[in-house]
Amino acid sequence: MAKIDLIVRRAKLDGKDVDVFVSRGKIAEVKPSAESLEPGDARVEEAYGLQLMPSMTDAHVHLREPGFEYKEDVESGLRAAAWGGFSNIMCMANTKPVNDNDSVTELMLDKARKFWPKGPRLFPIGGLTKGLKGEELAPMAELARAGCVAFSNDGVPVKSTELFRRAMEYASDWDRVVIDHCEDPYLGVAAGVNEGEVSSRLGLAAQPDVAEALQVSRDILLAEYLDMPLHLAHISCRKSVDLIRFAKERGVRITAETAPHYLVLTEDYLEDEATEYDTNAKVNPPLRTKDDQQALFDALNDGTMDIFATDHAPHAGYEKETEFDLAPCGISGLDTALSTTWQLVADGKLKKDAFYRAWTTGPCGIFNLPVNTFQPGDPADFFLFDPEEEWTVVPETLYSKGKNTPLLGRTLKGRVKTHFIQGKKIV
Known part of the structure; x- marks a missing residue:
């Protein structure tokens, strides 16, 4: 030895x-x-x-730096990750300026090395299009060389299917996966509440589940046609789960994530007497129904849903302390993800092997990141x-x-x- x-x-x-x-x-x-x-x-x-537990990987985090350090910065975000049980953090590109060039990527990595030299490790996600505007592809080769492990337009759906196709093809040239925020760009964009009886009773503008499922359908068809991998972010509803399951049965190279908040809460939270109109529960895609939640449990347990990701989206307190329609979408999740999802295992709702796959081997396999399975030679x-x-x-x-x-x-x-x-x- x-x-x-x-x-x-x-x-x-x-x-x-x-x-x-x-x-x-x-x-x-x-x-x-x-x-x-x-x-x-x-x-x-x-x-x-x-x-004893293997460190986890979060494939969908918003660290806000550069540009929005009052919400979060690399140092504070990685601190939350360290105490949350995460060794690998993938951070989205919706910074200011956008991470669509190597100088922003290098700034992120320099900050991580400065404040957390022993880890958690930071793996930036490059912008899919310049400025996340959906008009022109970002310089993927430059971003990949600088250290970006994937590409995404984050919360701004790419309307042009032709442009999205080209993005998948160029990302593949660099052995990178595209991560898509699945949301029809015309159906209740970022409304933050599910369209249905609850939104009607609350009188809130809402987003139907079909807004997500339509984009999931497009992405599945493109991935199948191109025979290329594609990762679907924060899946929230049964319609999407059914489409993903059917696609996987056909051999489509689709992977998908869901977030802990979709398994812990439903839309009913927003009309509970104690939490009615709570803007801290405004998230995109929105909290869905109990039936959607059950579909996600089933999908995690049978392997249809590949991974967890927090979609950690920190905001300043004053930004959320406003009317529901005006508040930004997003839930801060790095601190609570481990406790909430492990409780699902303890309650018998989530299989233990599904928990470990969703937080460790699953994301690391998709994005080629280091993973510990407690075998000799593992990190x-x-x-x-x-x-x-x-x-x-x-x-x-x-x-x-x-x-x-x-x-x-x-x-x-x-x-x-x-x-x-x-x-x-x-x-």
Whole structure:
């Protein structure tokens, strides 16, 4: 065995007590805990029976820097990621200026190296079109060389199918995947509430589920015609799930994500007496129905839905403290994602293997990112987790600048106690 640098003792993995041996930032061995141990020169970290979990990957985050640092910046966003259990963060291009040239990409990466040199790792997503205007393709070669791992027009759907096709083809030349925000550009764009009985009773302008499904249909047909991969962002409704499942049965190279808030909340939250018109629950696509939520659970458990992603979208408090129609869409999610989704496992709604796939092997496989499966040679990215620790979601317990979550005031279970990336303790 190679020289051991770190030993994590008496951690729980799959219900068993294990010791983890790390060498040069990689997993050397995981074996049943020994009564006695000769650590040599290795550092020893006592886990005291805490749960050992592989670090997670979030493929859809808004870090806001450059341009909107009052909402979030690279330093604060990665802090929330570190305490949230994430080792890999993919950040969207809707900054100011837009990440559509290598200078913006390099600024993001420089900030990450400056403030979090040991990780979490930052992987920028390049703009699909210049200025996200949907008129002219961004310089993908330049962005790929600078470090962008995928391309997306983020929350601005590309209206031109011809342009979107060319974007997929050029991205493929650089072995990059396009991520699409699926929303018909003419049907209730960014309304923030689902069209149906709830929106009617509340008197709010709304977006129907078909607005998402129409764009999903277009993307599936293009991916099938071109025989190229395409990733669908933040899927929220049954219609989309059914289309994706049918496409996968035909062998279409489609992958898809959903976000934790769609599994924890439904549109009913917005007309509950205590939370009526809560702008912290205004998100795009909007919270949907209980039936849509069940479809997402089924899709995660049977593998139709590939991954989780938070769609972490921090905003300043005053931006959300306004009328519902005027408030920006977005939920801050890095701090709460682990606790909420692990609770779904504890409640029997989400299979444990689906949880791990959705947060680890799934996104890393799609975007070619480093992943730990606790096999020898894997990156030593893991955290110790207390699944029983209760904590209340209040601004003071959130590491992100963004306090805009509809979970404010709730008590959650499960907290990261310490986090290692490549064998180095980061928190």
